[in-house]
Amino acid sequence: MGYKFTLESHLANPERSxxxxxxxxxxTFVNTLSDGTTRKSSGxxxxxxxxxxxxxWDSTYLHVSEHxxxxxxxxxxxxxxxxxxxxxxxxxxxxxxxxxxxELKFERVQTQLAKIKGSYxxxx
Numbered sequence: 837m838g839y840k841f842t843l844e845s846h847l848a849n850p851e852r853s854x855x856x857x858x859x860x861x862x863x864t865f866v867n868t869l870s871d872g873t874t875r876k877s878s879g880x881x882x883x884x885x886x887x888x889x890x891x892x893w894d895s896t897y898l899h900v901s902e903h904x905x906x907x908x909x910x911x912x913x914x915x916x917x918x919x920x921x922x923x924x925x926x927x928x929x930x931x932x933x934x935x936x937x938x939e940l941k942f943e944r945v946q947t948q949l950a951k952i953k954g955s956y957x958x959x960x
Contacts (some may be wrong), residue, residue, distance in 0.1 A: 841954030850907040872901035892918045924959045
C-alpha cells in the first residue's frame with residue numbers, strides 16, 4: 837500500500853479520540869481515552885474494497901490516568917484485538933464514514949465520521 841494519510845475521529849466504547857497515521861503499509865494509531873489514558877499501537881495495514889485491514893504488532897499504554905477506570909477496563913478489550921478491519925465510505929471532501937464491528941458482539945457495529953487527509957486510495 838503506497839499511500840500516506842491520516843484519519844482523525846472520536847469514538848465510543850470507550851469514549852476516545854483516535855488518530856491513525858498510515859505510511860506505505862505501516863500504521864501507527866494513538867487513542868486518548870476520555871479519562872486521559874493514552875495508548876499507541878502500530879503494525880501493518882492493507883486496503884481493498886473500501887476496507888482497511890490492520891494487524892497490530894505492538895501496543896503500549898503511554899499514559900494511564902487512573903488504574904481500572906471503566907474507560908480503561910473497556911479499552912483493555914480493544915488493546916487485545918490484534919486483527920481488525922474498518923470499512924470506509926466517502927461522505928464529503930476530506931470526510932469518510934468508518935464502520936467496524938465492536939469486540940463485544942452485543943455492541944454490534946460502530947459507525948463514526950472521520951477526517952481524512954493526505955494521499956489515500958480511492959474510496960467509494
